[in-house]
Amino acid sequence: MENLDQFRTETKEWLEENCPPEMRKPMGPGDVVWGGRNCKFPHPDAKLWLERMGEKGWTCPTWPKEYGGGGLSFDENKILQEELMAIRARPALSSFGIWMLGPALLEFASEEQKKKYIPEIVKGEIRWCQGYSEPGSGSDLASLKTKAEDNGDHFVVNGQKVWTSYADDCDMIFTLVRTGPQEPKHDGISFLLIDMDQPGVTTKPIKLISGKSPFCETFFDNAVVPKENLVSELNKGWDVAKRLLQHERNMIAGMGLGGGGSAKKKKDQPISSGMATMAKTYVGEESGKLANPALRQKIASFDINSHAFSLTMKRASEESKSSNSGPSPASSMFKYYGSESNKLRYELMLEAMGTKALGWEGEGFGPAELAITREWLRTKANSIEGGTSEVQLNIIAKRVLDLPQ
Numbered sequence: 001m002e003n004l005d006q007f008r009t010e011t012k013e014w015l016e017e018n019c020p021p022e023m024r025k026p027m028g029p030g031d032v033v034w035g036g037r038n039c040k041f042p043h044p045d046a047k048l049w050l051e052r053m054g055e056k057g058w059t060c061p062t063w064p065k066e067y068g069g070g071g072l073s074f075d076e077n078k079i080l081q082e083e084l085m086a087i088r089a090r091p092a093l094s095s096f097g098i099w100m101l102g103p104a105l106l107e108f109a110s111e112e113q114k115k116k117y118i119p120e121i122v123k124g125e126i127r128w129c130q131g132y133s134e135p136g137s138g139s140d141l142a143s144l145k146t147k148a149e150d151n152g153d154h155f156v157v158n159g160q161k162v163w164t165s166y167a168d169d170c171d172m173i174f175t176l177v178r179t180g181p182q183e184p185k186h187d188g189i190s191f192l193l194i195d196m197d198q199p200g201v202t203t204k205p206i207k208l209i210s211g212k213s214p215f216c217e218t219f220f221d222n223a224v225v226p227k228e229n230l231v232s233e234l235n236k237g238w239d240v241a242k243r244l245l246q247h248e249r250n251m252i253a254g255m256g257l258g259g260g261g262s263a264k265k266k267k268d269q270p271i272s273s274g275m276a277t278m279a280k281t282y283v284g285e286e287s288g289k290l291a292n293p294a295l296r297q298k299i300a301s302f303d304i305n306s307h308a309f310s311l312t313m314k315r316a317s318e319e320s321k322s323s324n325s326g327p328s329p330a331s332s333m334f335k336y337y338g339s340e341s342n343k344l345r346y347e348l349m350l351e352a353m354g355t356k357a358l359g360w361e362g363e364g365f366g367p368a369e370l371a372i373t374r375e376w377l378r379t380k381a382n383s384i385e386g387g388t389s390e391v392q393l394n395i396i397a398k399r400v401l402d403l404p405q
């Protein structure tokens with residue numbers, strides 16, 4: 001206990017000294033730092049903050065020190081997160097490398113691969129994207145057709161991926177490819193790390209109705225991939241793919257906690273998502289309570305469910321860390337519930353705000369109101385990305401509840 005107290009004191013001091021004041025201000029949508037060879041920093045202090053946190057390994061606090069991670073225990077990381085939250089520090093780095101690829105590499109990659117790729121992820125030097133979905137292979141991912149052929153010391157990759165988020169800004173893509181065309185579909189897939197800076201890889205943004213485009217189509221046209229970029233064994237990529245999806249699903253589930261639940265609850269404060277306070281400014285109040293009793297009841301029940309969900313996620317995370325078992329098919333339950341909960345959160349906000357939550361641009365709406373409209377629409381994607389809600393229900397039925405196939 002004394003060591004943890006000492007760790008807290010030292011962490012506080014380090015953060016006080018090293019987290020630039022600019023990085024303690026609320027973030028706007030353009031302030032996310034994704035890292036990468038051509039990283040765009042929204043402010044010089046964001047670069048400084050990433051360098052300092054990356055050097056300490058605190059962008060990935062629990063990853064092993066030998067690969068550049070922070071090497072913190074579960075309890076130490078909890079303290080670090082509390083202290084970061086206490087000074088309202090911005091995340092130094094957001095990345096698919098941290099959320100998805102890194103944990104899978106730590107489990108499945110060779111020693112040489114870990115030594116090469118994990119430190120780059122920790123420091124945000126390489127930006128990764130995910131090459132899973134293909135036209136015709138989304139929910140039925142194992143039917144994918146992009147193929148990699150053995151050509152001596154390298155593979156030659158041909159095919160197409162779709163919905164590749166941010167591919168046009170990324171340096172590398174972790175990709176599922178077919179290497180065993182004769183094998184049953186799950187047994188003929190390999191997991192390849194592909195450098196996108198080569199003539200054989202091109203990306204094309206998919207324009208959305210919003211005018212923005214986080215998605216791309218990614219084309220492989222005789223792309224060259226050295227053999228040492230194969231993770232795990234040939235035709236054993238499905239195991240890596242599934243585990244990576246579990247990490248992704250846990251990450252998406254976390255969105256369901258949003259600003260609510262107990263996560264941000266201060267000692268002695270009632271559990272609240274802050275939604276009731278926000279709703280009062282639009283709906284009004286009677287005797288200190290939200291004036292619309294039906295909406296009041298919905299928000300109260302949302303807050304209670306959010307709190308229970310947050311505690312369940314916390315318990316599962318503590319159990320898996322203490323038994324070193326990592327994520328499991330239970331991540332599908334969290335993904336399903338978290339996605340639906342996040343959608344409900346925004347539906348309730350809309351109910352409170354009325355037409356004020358339906359602005360797209362122009363006069364008559366504040367920046368926060370315009371942001372809520374976009375976020376409300378974005379939540380609809382939560383139950384599609386990382387595997388749809390229907391697919392999660394199938395996995396829960398088969399792998400968690402053990403129901404007949």
Ligand SMILES: Cc1cc2nc3c(=O)[nH]c(=O)nc-3n(C[C@H](O)[C@H](O)[C@H](O)COP(=O)(O)OP(=O)(O)OC[C@H]3O[C@@H](n4cnc5c(N)ncnc54)[C@H](O)[C@@H]3O)c2cc1C
Binds near residue numbers: 138161165390
């Ligand atoms: C915001 C966002 C970001 C994404 N980013 C990436 C990315 O970076 N990289 C990447 O590879 N992919 C990405 N995707 C793609 C995503 O993984 C797929 O959209 C998803 O897996 C669903 O596949 P699909 O779109 O082909 O739908 P389909 O598989 O065609 O499904 C269509 C509908 O049929 C239902 N359905 C299908 N099969 C079943 C079944 N067996 N039982 C019941 N219902 C079923 C589905 O639930 C869905 O409602 C992203 C998607 C979104 C929304």
